Amino acid sequence: MSVIAFDEIISSSSSSSSSSSSSSSSFRTILLIHGLLGCGNDFADFAHSLASSVSTSHDSADWRMVLVDLRNHGRSTDIKGLSQPDDTINAAKDIANLVKSLEWAWPDVVIGHSLGGKVALQYALSCAQGDYGDSAELPKQVWVLDVVPGKIPTTSHYAEIEKALYKLKTVPSPIHSKEWLVDHLINLGFSKFLSEWISSSLKRSGDHETFYFNIDGVIEMFKSAKDMDYWALLEHPPKGTEIAIVRTESKLKWDSDLVERLDSLAKRETDESTGKVSVHVVANSGHYIHKDQPQTLLQIMTPKISSLA
Template sequence: MADLTSNSSKMATLKTKQCLNLITRFINSRTPPFHYKNTRTLQTLAFEEIQSSPNKPDAPTAFILHGLLGSGRNWRSFSRNLASSLSEWRMVLVDMRNHGKSVDIEGLDPPHNMFNAAMDVANLVKEKGWEWPDVVIGHSMGGKVALQFAESCTRGDYGHSVSFPKQLWVLDSVPVEVSPEYSDGEVEKVLRTLHSLPSPIPSRSWLVNHMIQLGFSKSLSEWIGSNLKKSGEQESWAFDLKGAIQMFNSYRETSYWSLLEHPPKEMEIGLVVAEKSDRWDPDLIQRLESLSSRTGDESEGKFSLHVLPNSGHWVHVDNPKGLLEIVTPRMASLST
């Protein structure tokens, strides 16, 4: 972990363009045929299932939670590759409230915070009559939703018959309050810009050109443009911007340090820090390193810190192979 500390200053000076220029790159790999289900139920989250053996009963399950302004589809390629290595597993890609196909679902009422976003996941499990997920993988804001889900499971928020996840994977997600020093990054600038745009948006090409003129990279501008959808003769967002901003504010304000310090027995929490990410406070990195190297207590679960090399914030795009090499063996250990 010494390399991580020495690279901490580099993280803070990373140019956002380096991270975001890769957002449109695709993962090219051979994978076996997969079975997909796109499902939506009233007042529960939209989701998609990926499974190489759809008729296998009692398959271990991993929920995958996307980040701000994203959707489950952003994680299809990674999930296919993960499922090809873990053929017995079932992946559930969730569209969180205010995002993707969950935008139009009634009943996902405010406040739009981490607690309610995690409650949505629990309600989905209950509504579908599923077993509770064995693993929850969350990227960025989804990482904090995963932490909230685990915390709520352990204290009985969802009932006493709940089984908490055996593993959490928190991917480049700051698990504590975001320091003011790191509260004026690219994400905040994007949100402020989107909030100031006219409604309706004149066209996708207008939006992309406008974002570029404001100084955003072409790739980021095009990715933002891809989040527009046709609504009659007009363009509208594929996310609820006001609700997403509220969720992001909750992300910045919440801390799950106590859960990292004292995970419940038989739970593993793995935090993956992207080597080139620009959102990490060096002091926090040192605290996480110290926590990870602490001698384990058999009465509690485990916390581990992992560095994903050659990756910015978009871990599943920048270095999907490296991420798979971190996550896959630990998940495989649950089914042996």
């Protein structure tokens, strides 16, 4: 069985270290899933801070932070044999297969940013449906960072992203520098912000730059994630699971109807027969909350995650 690439950060009462593999099942696991065109390393700084924060809050707990490279991204770009098609369901299944192959305990916490947030929701849904087998255990917490849980409307912003991804298929190679690609995309009519974001996903290879993702694969993943709708999961969260939506103040992404719908779910009375939804707003942050406002995010997450120990 093919598995996606990952890194680990191990944090315990006695030590804190990084490694690429571990067969121990004694750790509580926090799994972090990056966004479109990213890789696991995008979460590295935040994961180290979170490991330190939860360990300080509960000295007796041993934590494993797992930073994955989703299919078609980072070191998973060239991995063969992953289930097809390249959609959100199979991206989530990759995570379950990783857990099974390494014989880890199932993750207690799953954190996903943007595209990774949709994958995190699908992972929870598939666990609840029994898609990963009888041994699979639901995460106790699912953290969804700045992505709409339902179908994403075809606004100009998302339309521009999809158009830019298709244009990448026509970019001449070799790409000599990130600056060249930024200028090239701007000349094609894309915004400077979008052009710089795409160019940040280049990797140096010899005397030129190369994409650190598979273009065709990420296009399919983007289209799939955009069309997936997890409102039913939020309306009926599985017993024992909290789904925490962390959003920015952006009115472009989070319109009043969305905000009202989420707040209504968070305020709803629940009992032990069902899970719950919480909503957290991070002020003065861009899309990358874990980079723009890491301390605020830690203050939100640490008490909740530490309560699991």
